[in-house]
Amino acid sequence: MTASSTSTLPAAITATGLTKSYGDKPVLKGIDLSIPEGTVFAMLGPNGAGKTTTVQILSTLISADSGQARVAGHDLVHDADAVRAAIGVTGQFSAVDNLLTAEENLLLMADLHHLDRREGRRRAAELLRRFDLAEAARKPVVTFSGGMRRKLDLAMTLVGDPRIIFLDEPTTGLDPRSRRTMWEIIRGLVADEGVTIFLTTQYLEEADQLADRVAVLDHGTLVAEGTAEELKRRIPGGHIRLRFADTAGLDVATDLFGVAAPDREALTLQIPSDGGIPTLRAVLAVLDDASIEPEGLTVHTPDLDDVFLTLTGHSGSGEPAGAAKESIR
Amino acid sequence: MTALSYAARDSLTMLRRNLKHAQRYPSMTASVVAMPVLMLLLFNYAFGGALGAGIGGMAGGGTGGGGSDRYIDYVAPGIILMAATSGALVTAVGICVDMTEGIVNRFRTMAISRASFLTGHVVGSVIQTLISIAFVIGIALLIGFRPDANPVEWLAVAGLLALVTLALTWVAAAIGLMAKTPESASNIPLPLQFLPFMGSAIVPTESMPDGLRLFADYQPFTPVIETLRGLLMGTEIGNSAVISLAWCAALTVGGYLWARTAYQRSARR
Numbered sequence: 001m002t003a004s005s006t007s008t009l010p011a012a013i014t015a016t017g018l019t020k021s022y023g024d025k026p027v028l029k030g031i032d033l034s035i036p037e038g039t040v041f042a043m044l045g046p047n048g049a050g051k052t053t054t055v056q057i058l059s060t061l062i063s064a065d066s067g068q069a070r071v072a073g074h075d076l077v078h079d080a081d082a083v084r085a086a087i088g089v090t091g092q093f094s095a096v097d098n099l100l101t102a103e104e105n106l107l108l109m110a111d112l113h114h115l116d117r118r119e120g121r122r123r124a125a126e127l128l129r130r131f132d133l134a135e136a137a138r139k140p141v142v143t144f145s146g147g148m149r150r151k152l153d154l155a156m157t158l159v160g161d162p163r164i165i166f167l168d169e170p171t172t173g174l175d176p177r178s179r180r181t182m183w184e185i186i187r188g189l190v191a192d193e194g195v196t197i198f199l200t201t202q203y204l205e206e207a208d209q210l211a212d213r214v215a216v217l218d219h220g221t222l223v224a225e226g227t228a229e230e231l232k233r234r235i236p237g238g239h240i241r242l243r244f245a246d247t248a249g250l251d252v253a254t255d256l257f258g259v260a261a262p263d264r265e266a267l268t269l270q271i272p273s274d275g276g277i278p279t280l281r282a283v284l285a286v287l288d289d290a291s292i293e294p295e296g297l298t299v300h301t302p303d304l305d306d307v308f309l310t311l312t313g314h315s316g317s318g319e320p321a322g323a324a325k326e327s328i329r
Numbered sequence: 330m331t332a333l334s335y336a337a338r339d340s341l342t343m344l345r346r347n348l349k350h351a352q353r354y355p356s357m358t359a360s361v362v363a364m365p366v367l368m369l370l371l372f373n374y375a376f377g378g379a380l381g382a383g384i385g386g387m388a389g390g391g392t393g394g395g396g397s398d399r400y401i402d403y404v405a406p407g408i409i410l411m412a413a414t415s416g417a418l419v420t421a422v423g424i425c426v427d428m429t430e431g432i433v434n435r436f437r438t439m440a441i442s443r444a445s446f447l448t449g450h451v452v453g454s455v456i457q458t459l460i461s462i463a464f465v466i467g468i469a470l471l472i473g474f475r476p477d478a479n480p481v482e483w484l485a486v487a488g489l490l491a492l493v494t495l496a497l498t499w500v501a502a503a504i505g506l507m508a509k510t511p512e513s514a515s516n517i518p519l520p521l522q523f524l525p526f527m528g529s530a531i532v533p534t535e536s537m538p539d540g541l542r543l544f545a546d547y548q549p550f551t552p553v554i555e556t557l558r559g560l561l562m563g564t565e566i567g568n569s570a571v572i573s574l575a576w577c578a579a580l581t582v583g584g585y586l587w588a589r590t591a592y593q594r595s596a597r598r
Contacts, residue, residue, distance in 0.1 A: 059438045060437075060438060061434055061437055061438055081440045082440075084438055084439055084440040085440040087438065088438075089434075089435065089438040091431060091434060091435075093430075093431045094431065095430070095431040095432045095434055095435035096432065097346070097432055098430065099349075099350045099353060099354060100346070100349065100350075100353075104349070108342065108346055111338075111342040111345075112339060112342055112436070112439055112441050113439070114335065114338065140353075156435070160439070
């Protein structure tokens with residue numbers, strides 16, 4: 001869906017000037033949002049940016065210090081129960097009942113949504129099948145893998161047929177395969193049921209894969225908003241990093257390319273690059289001609305850190321993962 | 330459906346969930362029953378001879394309800410009450426686990442009765458605890474406890490135990506909400522379990538040193554134990570019944586308000 005067509009749809013979520021502090025520590029410093037119905041909105045940011053706090057406010061879990069928000073057309077504060085009836089929330093930490101089986105978890109949700117017994121069983125069976133959990137339906141959740149728990153968590157969220165779904169870091173901590181499965185499920189929800197999805201993530205790739213629009217959150221402020229393409233255009237290209245066995249090799253290569261400052265401590269050299277094969281081939285050809293054998297070569301594609309560096313002038317993440325994706329070729 | 334019937338339906342759903350937990354993982358309940366049963370066996374067989382003789386020999390020791398050979402008749406009512414205090418532990422741990430595991434946040438973002446989460450836990454715990462109490466009474470009868478209560482007195486015993494359990498459960502619910510980890514939730518109620526010892530459960534308070542005796546006479550468990558003992562064994566109840574009911578009412582209301590506030594506050598963290 002393109003940005004121009006979404007702007008004509010009614011808004012599923014609107015917010016103006018949301019703020020929240022914990023003690024004297026401001027977490028959100030005035031967030032404005034407008035998310036059209038039937039679209040996927042991704043809020044991108046590192047740990048501690050305020051993503052979870054935003055989800056908690058919009059899902060009625062906590063109240064904002066100031067600002068207004070409407071979700072599914074209802075005021076968050078004055079009509080919280082109407083908001084709750086329209087939304088589903090899957091948090092960062094699976095909110096499943098470990099002592100029950102997968103099926104019992106879903107039936108518990110059906111009961112709490114006041115579905116009658118037969119309808120509850122029908123929905124539970126359908127969700128178990130759809131999420132590929134039918135075989136594990138009668139097993140206690142405590143025995144489930146991380147990926148299965150996330151799937152069950154999302155299935156529980158869907159029992160009530162929510163029109164708006166909040167997904168707080170739905171794939172953090174999942175292995176790549178489970179992550180792909182989760183993406184497929186999320187895409188299916190939008191395509192088949194036309195739900196609106198508010199997603200938070202630390203991964204640019206995830207926002208890129210799923211979202212119609214992406215907003216970048218940094219220290220409680222939205223620093224950029226646009227389609228994934230628009231954001232990526234604002235990020236400079238990646239680079240090729242060469243690592244050498246000794247300073248001699250490093251010095252020769254630095255002279256050869258003459259484009260970047262070498263890191264003499266790590267014995268590495270960064271060459272700006274779009275990461276494409278022709279560039280890579282050219283770099284290797286230059287090295288071959290000079291008979292230099294680098295010890296290692298990595299291709300670095302733009303990631304969240306680059307987005308942050310560009311948009312905010314500081315590195316977004318203090319965490320070791322750093323969302324850096326470097327592929328060794 | 331009206332708001333009230335939704336609240337009842339949600340509470341019933343939560344109750345079913347908690348009973349399912351208890352049924353599926355009986356080890357927690359078993360350890361809660363084991364404590365008072367072990368106490369009963371210990372105080373009847375190991376200490377019963379000496380304690381019974383001591384109580385029987387005390388000046389004006391009519392409290393013993395029949396002399397040294399019948400110590401079981403003296404100690405059983407107090408130990409039956411201990412089953413209620415150890416039941417409180419299950420509530421505190423169960424609620425704390427839910428609070429730390431994130432499922433409570435799911436409940437909070439659903440359009441369900443706010444009260445149902447706590448109501449389901451409390452009613453579930455009361456049912457479990459009453460079953461444990463019945464079991465402990467059964468064991469006591471099996472090893473020689475011979476109460477002379479008539480059916481009306483038995484009914485009064487059941488009623489009082491239910492009220493005490495309800496009061497302790499609400500207090501435990503608040504403790505479970507305040508505790509940061511399930512481990513601390515299981516430790517904080519421990520002093521509660523020792524209170525009956527520092528009352529008239531094991532020995533009459535007359536035998537205690539002055540300071541302790543003052544505490545023992547005025548703490549909530551002593552009047553409850555004296556009332557139970559009076560109903561079951563026909564000893565003097567006096568104003569203990571009224572004081573017990575007042576304690577139950579105060580603890581229930583206090584525990585409920587504390588738990589409600591703690592539940593609301595925990596959402597704003």
